Amino acid sequence: MAIAVKINFDDVYDISTASNELTLASFETELANGGKKKLIIEISPEAHDLLPNVYNLAFGPPDINGEIDDKVQLKHKDYSKVFSTILLHAQAYLVNNRDHFIGIDGSDNLRALLYYRFIINNFDYLSQYFNIGALKYYVRITRMGKCQYENPFDFNDIKPDLISITRDSPRHLDFMYNYFIFNINTK
């Protein structure tokens, strides 16, 4: 199903902040069936062990334990408003922490593609506020073994490759990235 997302920070849901560090917030989305659902936005309070100032953002409805369920598929009434709300909160966090980077995973291929497409389709708007990078992971191929069924991939030797997303970034459907990184555009 194709979802056309248009980011507009003038049309967002009310955000309830639960942390003075902007690491936890929530808002209520409207569903296509007329219902409402709470969505949590969580930014890790700790950076990656080896990557200072890189923090992960996750979002989704709370599960039975109150933790984010980032795999559930919700049918929103207004996807543009949902993602605009999430990115507005991300922007507030980055304005408050100008040396930080926020990263967003696609929890599956469909989500990763969706995020890439809406970043590209909203690049002119988003680039006013963010610098945006996209990440792929490359796995080393070892020598092919004597047995043709031997696994040639060395998953202990992975190279991450980060590129800047630009207006000219490829748009064809089979082009994907694993992870997206944002920091505040101070230009």
Next chain:
Amino acid sequence: MSTPNSAKNINFIIMKDKTVEDKVLSLIEKARLTGKPVKMKTSARHRSSLHYIIKTKEQADAFMAALKAL
């Protein structure tokens, strides 16, 4: 427009009547007024593929160099 009384109405006014920059600053101020940070059950860090992929200093140094070029 009459002055709203409830917190929800105040939030509504913040979202509808200000520029993006003002909205961002309002969010930051609203967060500051919440007080202490909430202890989260699951750190969002552990949901990140970066957490599982980048495990060596070499990987991290290359990644940080690329980030600085963004």
